[in-house]
Amino acid sequence: MLTSGVILLAGSLLSPEPGLIFWTAITFVLVLLILKKIAWGPILTALQDREKGIQSSIDRAHQAKDESEAILRKNRELLSKADADADRIIREGKDYADKLRADITEKAQSEAKKMIAMAKDEIEQEKRRALDVLRNEVADLAVKGAEKIIKTALDADMQKQIVNSMIQDLSTKRN
Amino acid sequence: MKRINVLQPKALLKVFAVLVPLLLNGYGIAAASTEQLPSVSRNDVAAVPAVEAAHGAQAAPEEEKAGDVIMHHILNNREFAFPPFGRVELPEIKVGGFDISITKHVVMLWVVSAILLVIFSIVGGKYKKMTPSQAPRGLVNAMEALVEFIRTDVAKANIGKGYEKYLTYLLTVFFFILLCNLMGLVPYGATATGNINVTLTLATFTFFLTQMAALKAHGIKGYLAHLTGGTHPALWIIMIPIEFIGLFTKPVALTIRLFANMTAGHIVILSLIFISFILKSYIVAVVMSVPFSIFIYLLELFVAFLQAFIFTMLSALFIGLASAHEGHDEHEAGVASH
Numbered sequence: 001m002l003t004s005g006v007i008l009l010a011g012s013l014l015s016p017e018p019g020l021i022f023w024t025a026i027t028f029v030l031v032l033l034i035l036k037k038i039a040w041g042p043i044l045t046a047l048q049d050r051e052k053g054i055q056s057s058i059d060r061a062h063q064a065k066d067e068s069e070a071i072l073r074k075n076r077e078l079l080s081k082a083d084a085d086a087d088r089i090i091r092e093g094k095d096y097a098d099k100l101r102a103d104i105t106e107k108a109q110s111e112a113k114k115m116i117a118m119a120k121d122e123i124e125q126e127k128r129r130a131l132d133v134l135r136n137e138v139a140d141l142a143v144k145g146a147e148k149i150i151k152t153a154l155d156a157d158m159q160k161q162i163v164n165s166m167i168q169d170l171s172t173k174r175n
Numbered sequence: 176m177k178r179i180n181v182l183q184p185k186a187l188l189k190v191f192a193v194l195v196p197l198l199l200n201g202y203g204i205a206a207a208s209t210e211q212l213p214s215v216s217r218n219d220v221a222a223v224p225a226v227e228a229a230h231g232a233q234a235a236p237e238e239e240k241a242g243d244v245i246m247h248h249i250l251n252n253r254e255f256a257f258p259p260f261g262r263v264e265l266p267e268i269k270v271g272g273f274d275i276s277i278t279k280h281v282v283m284l285w286v287v288s289a290i291l292l293v294i295f296s297i298v299g300g301k302y303k304k305m306t307p308s309q310a311p312r313g314l315v316n317a318m319e320a321l322v323e324f325i326r327t328d329v330a331k332a333n334i335g336k337g338y339e340k341y342l343t344y345l346l347t348v349f350f351f352i353l354l355c356n357l358m359g360l361v362p363y364g365a366t367a368t369g370n371i372n373v374t375l376t377l378a379t380f381t382f383f384l385t386q387m388a389a390l391k392a393h394g395i396k397g398y399l400a401h402l403t404g405g406t407h408p409a410l411w412i413i414m415i416p417i418e419f420i421g422l423f424t425k426p427v428a429l430t431i432r433l434f435a436n437m438t439a440g441h442i443v444i445l446s447l448i449f450i451s452f453i454l455k456s457y458i459v460a461v462v463m464s465v466p467f468s469i470f471i472y473l474l475e476l477f478v479a480f481l482q483a484f485i486f487t488m489l490s491a492l493f494i495g496l497a498s499a500h501e502g503h504d505e506h507e508a509g510v511a512s513h
Contacts, residue, residue: 012246012250013246013249013250013371013438014371016372017251017274017278017370017372018273018274018275019268019273019274019275019276019278019281020251020278020280020281020370020372020373021372021373021375021376022273022275023275023277023281023284024281024284024367024372024373024376024377025376027281027284027285027288028284028347028348028351028376028377028380030288031288031291031292031347031351032343032344032347034292035291035292035295035343035346035347035350036343036347038292038295038296038299038300039295039296039298039299039302040322040342040343040346040347041299042299042302042303043298043299043302043318043319043322044322044326044339044342045302046302046305047319047322047323047326053308
């Protein structure tokens with residue numbers, strides 16, 4: 001009752017105003033052109049640049065992550081390989097050392113045996129030589145004794161033969 | 176004047192009991208009341224309309240009504256009133272029989288343009304100096320939020336591929352309408368977008384852009400085929416007029432939506448204020464007019480943003496629908512849903 005009827009009936013709300021349409025069009029187009037030049041261009045370019053920058057940063061970060069992961073994987077592989085290598089080398093070294101020790105022990109043992117055998121031989125030889133010398137010595141002594149006896153009583157050659165046969169008997173008996 | 180102290184609940188109830196019948200048949204009282212308006216103009220909130228009314232009352236003391244004052248506020252005219260300091264008469268220009276006078280709404284359009292140019296020359300200047308790695312601050316950041324919103328959520332979402340070409344128009348129309356709407360809420364301001372001629376002009380731009388987008392996307396042949404609605408040639412005699420009218424409903428809807436929204440809010444605010452003058456009551460002013468008009472004012476602030484957004488959004492949507500391939504069914508659905 002108050003105003004609505006008046007406003008609706010007035011009709012001036014919908015009245016055309018060519019002047020206003022003209023000015024609106026002119027103003028709007030001018031504002032649009034000026035703003036395009038001074039504002040939208042720089043702003044939209046900056047926004048796009050920033051978007052690209054952010055995107056490239058994200059891409060780079062992803063790339064770096066992938067790379068670092070690859071490097072980590074490679075490092076792990078290398079590490080496990082190095083571990084295996086070290087194990088192998090240690091095992092080989094141990095084996096070699098074992099073998100070497102065994103060899104050396106064996107060699108030393110055989111050497112010792114050989115030396116013992118040689119020593120025994122030498123001892124035997126020396127003994128034999130000593131026996132020979134002793135035998136000659138004893139024979140000489142006996143001969144000298146017998147000579148003295150025979151010179152006094154008997155034929156020397158006869159006596160010598162008897163003594164020799166006696167010594168022979170002795171040595172055979174001893175051996 | 177003595178009634179200002181009578182704020183007891185019982186008295187309030189009595190006031191409302193008197194108020195309801197007055198609202199229903201108080202026309203005669205309203206007419207009588209306006210002549211005495213200067214005497215109640217001590218109420219600060221209502222001072223502006225009161226002086227306005229006083230001017231009107233001096234010009235035509237017998238026929239002045241609240242409705243006339245409100246219409247005077249909303250309609251276009253060739254004067255700028257700055258009550259209580261006086262008013263400025265705007266020049267009348269006629270070129271070749273056409274009246275292209277500088278009216279109140281033309282001045283508001285220019286004020287809006289000037290503000291827009293100042294704001295965006297500052298913002299644009301900052302952007303020219305800025306490197307992509309720098310973050311925007313302050314005003315630049317605030318504007319960037321709006322620009323980015325229009326760019327991604329309005330243009331990109333509704334137009335899709337090739338939206339960059341229409342960004343200039345969409346951004347300009349958004350900020351232009353937004354500022355026009357807001358200027359109507361400033362004291363001494365007027366709402367240029369509350370004038371159907373302004374909204375019609377803006378909607379016409381959208382209309383031309385839409386048709387250009389459709390022509391570019393489908394070619395002349397596809398554009399004409401679109402007018403037949405893809406039906407059998409026997410139905411063309413019905414379909415072509417319907418589709419042809421359909422082309423114009425969209426801009427008309429844009430025009431009326433913006434104009435009606437902006438006008439209605441102002442009429443509501445002014446009507447609420449005028450109730451206290453019509454009833455010549457401080458109680459009505461304190462209890463009803465001031466709180467309710469503040470509420471509607473806040474609502475209007477929201478509507479200012481909302482309508483600017485909707486105009487831009489629908490423009491983008493129409494352009495997107497026009498340039499979309501296989502667009503006929505979506506186009507019908509899009510229009511129906513709005």
